Amino acid sequence: MNDHPFNRPTALGLALCASLTLGVAASNADDGIAKGDTSGKTIAFSNSYAGNSFRQVMIKSFESMAAQAVKDKLIAGSAVVSSNNSVTEQAAQIQNLILQGYSAIIVLAGSDTALNGAIKDACNAGIVVVAFASGVTEKCAYVVDYNLDSYAKAELDFVASKLGEKPLNILEIRGIAGDGFERRLHEGVEKMLKQHPAYKPVGQVYGQWTATVAQKEVAGILPSLPSIDAVLTQGGDGYGAAQAFKAAGRKLPIIIMGNREDELALWKQERDANGYETFSLGATPSVSQVAFWVAQQILAGKTVPKFVEVPLLQIYQPDLDAWLKTVPKGGVVNAEYPQDLVAKIIDANVDKQPLPSVSAPK
Amino acid sequence: MSDAARWSGLRAGRQRLRDAADIALPATALVVMLAVIFWIRPAAMSYFGFSLLFKLSTPLMFAALAQMLVIMLGDIDLSNGAFVGLVTCISALYLGPQPMLAVALFLLAIAAYAGFGLLIHVRQLPSIIVTLGLSFVWLGCGVTLLPGPGGTAPDWLIGFMNWRPPLMPLPIWLAILAALAGHFVISRSSYGAVLRGAGGNPRTLQRAGWSIAAVKTGVYAAAGALACLAGVLLTGLTTSGDPNVAPAYTLLGVGAVILGGGSFSGGFVSPIGTVIGALTLSIAGSLLSFVQVPPTWQIGAQGVILFLVLAGRVLLSEKAP
Structure with a gap:
């Protein structure tokens, strides 16, 4: 009662x-x-x-x-x-x-x-x-x-921890044009970039949170860009971005990953081959x-x-293998x-x- | 002479019997579903319970009545739900701060509805195509006015939808009033016979000296007005506007009309049946959450309930003389 x-x-x-x-x-x-x-x-x-x-x-x-x-x-x-x-x-x-x-x-x-x-x-x-x-x-x-400001902050904080506050070229991969989540996350990136005045955003593409789209879009813009130091992502686009860099014969920059299985697998593969270091985060x-x-x-x-x-669920280098084991294929x-x-x-x-x-x- | 009178009396009696049978099916379905809900949750059988259960059926009911008018003409309106969405946008944006502008926009929208009704008649276009196209026009207008869900319903509107009238909850009062008004205008008045005739037997009507174009335009305008009312009431319930709020109303409205004894061939519709049909369809969704159907099955199960009730209707009409 x-x-x-x-x-x-x-x-x-x-x-x-x-x-x-x-x-x-x-x-x-x-x-x-x-x-x-x-x-x-x-x-x-x-x-x-x-x-x-x-x-x-x-x-x-x-x-x-x-x-x-x-x-x-x-x-x-x-x-x-x-x-x-x-x-x-x-x-x-x-x-x-x-x-x-x-x-x-x-x-x-x-x-x-x-x-x-x-x-x-x-x-x-x-x-x-x-x-x-x-x-x-x-x-x-x-x-x-x-909080999507925290998302952007975590991405840029990692880049700063690895490369420091020196002039860097940043490529941003966004989501689907007009989407609310996409807009808020992008606003977070713009806000947080102000705290790193040395970082220069040199390009933006809409990757639609999809590996294939991100690959196509990044491949399209790469020839017009100087060497890229870091790629900010929104999740789901990291694998495609990496493929585009590889296909263009460029060295892999820090590509922030988005907790997808393909992204983590690629990260592991690059780490085992040449000690590649990055960071992954995302919603669960x-x-x-x-x-x-x-x-x-x-x-x-x-x-x-x-x-x-x-x-946000954040994955750092030491925990990569443990997390990768828990993710189903795809x-x-x-x-x-x-x-x-x-x-x-x-x-x-x-x-x-x-x-x-x-x-x-x- | 007396024979003829008796014959027509008999026919009227049989007609009334058919009307009653038309209403009996959705009414039975409604009572059964309510009984199950009250059996599971006796606390729902109260003033408060009834008003919560039927709250969201009020706008659906008016949208279904709008659809009924169009089906009465032998047409179908696929833009009904999108139009209701547009009206919620206008209501949430302007009804509070600039009521005159809101009313002017409503009148404009109703005039557009009537205009397209006339177009369908004059050019003999299939209504299903024209209204399908229109649904995107209304959605586009809604998105232009209000790119994302937002705005606020005026306080008097929210207050009205939460008003607790004596004896029965507001949704029940509105349902009874709408059903009776519809019944006397469409099914009983002499003008109602003309309206039904415009769908069922336009030639005869034309020979009797009526302008079909005028009748159809008027009916489309009335449908637009009812859909407007549905949108305004829905805004009062959700307290905001959203162009995508009511696409389901289009087909649920058609379902309610058919469930309530209407027929696609035009001329045969029942306002009381439509109102009960709308109540039944909105309760069908509630029933599923009361009996705790697993979420992955809910969408399918709702379809099955719709199918069962409508199939019962078809079986019943085949048996009727």
Whole structure:
């Protein structure tokens, strides 16, 4: 009766009670894993689209983590609903999840704004809403997302750590023209380049996050370019860029990789042949697990900021072999985000500390 | 004389029976689905539950009524969903700060709808081609106005959609009002007979001295107005505009019309049936999330439900005398 989601005052009272008891039990209730009892809670995942491999892995990551949490008596149950890229349908599904009495809903929104009404309804019913990997604008929702400035910063920081602050020629490979993710990442690159005044952006191509397109585009622009020292990428384009440099008979510059299997395999091959060094980073489909634990931790009484930045999965030279073994042929590196790691991520966001990195597989 | 009167009385009675049978199927499907949902989640059987379950069916219902008018003429409208998307963009951008401009744009859009209706009639063009093309025009206009989803619905509109009228939730009131209004205009009034005739038997109508062009233009204008209403209401629900918000309305609307007893041959449509059909189709999606169908099966399962209900409709109409 206590967790009846339609009854806001009761839910609020319960949360208050939980935080009070927590406050007594732990001296600093805000650090680490919140231990409030969530064994009676349920968490649903409203997904806008299930029709590609990235989303399939995303759903499986959520389901496996939720099943484990149910086994560990951390939650009572979970559900996944997917709409076929129809925003009105996703809104209807969120309304249904409210009716079904879920304690929390995590949302991968098909539209940044069109679900605002449904999300507001959920919040009004006392349900915790966590939106991830999409820019939902409704203020009552928690947002879990990457910061694309950090993406650009990590790329340039690596280049600086290897080559230092001297005049360098930089080639930037962008995504698909007009895409929101692409634009934000490019803006991050422009912003971060200002901190490295010696670096000179000498060219830009649209690689569409695809090896073949990137290869064609880079091959097209290379003859007009001076020698390139570093290539900034957006993921999926590193392998193609490397092929273009090889075909032109040029020395491989630092090409930042994007956690794809073909990119890591090429990196390993070049490293074994001539000690090539680079760095790889990217988003992971298992960001759904971060959203899941953020929702669980909010239910458990943890103080969570409205925006939780998720660390990008970064791969450095020493861990290359370990990561490469975990990636399926043609796939993307994925990682598990267990409860304690997510609690650390939340703490780092609260304390404005550097985000913890995902540790390499053993 | 008395024989003829009795005969026509009998025919009217049989017609009414057919109407009832047309509505019975979607109504039964609706009741069954609701029963399953309430069985799984009794808490949903409340004022709050009904308003959440049917909230998003309100705009679909008006979009389906717009589609019904076009199908009544023997045409089909593939631009309906994109048009609703365009209207959400206009509403989210202008309805709050510049209501007069918004209304002017709505009128312009409705006039364009009517104009294309006239074009289809005068040039005897297949409506399926013209409206398919138009759907891209509307989408293009929407994207030009609002390149990404955004804007805000005016507060009075959001307030209206969240209004809690006495006795029954707002979506149910609107459904009843729309069904009754449609019923009296289309199925009962003498003018309604003319409208249905324009689709079912235009020659006779022409001989009786009516201008088919005028009737068709008027019906297309009314369809545009209803689609406008759907878009405005949808904006109130989502609180923002998005050109890609409602492409599914096109085919769900057609489904609702056919489910509710309409026929592609023109002339036969039922406003009450269409409204119930729209409610049924929007509940079909909800049902799946209540029975927890695995996500990978949901899209397919929704198609199966649609197919089953529509197949039931075809079977029923074959058995009817």
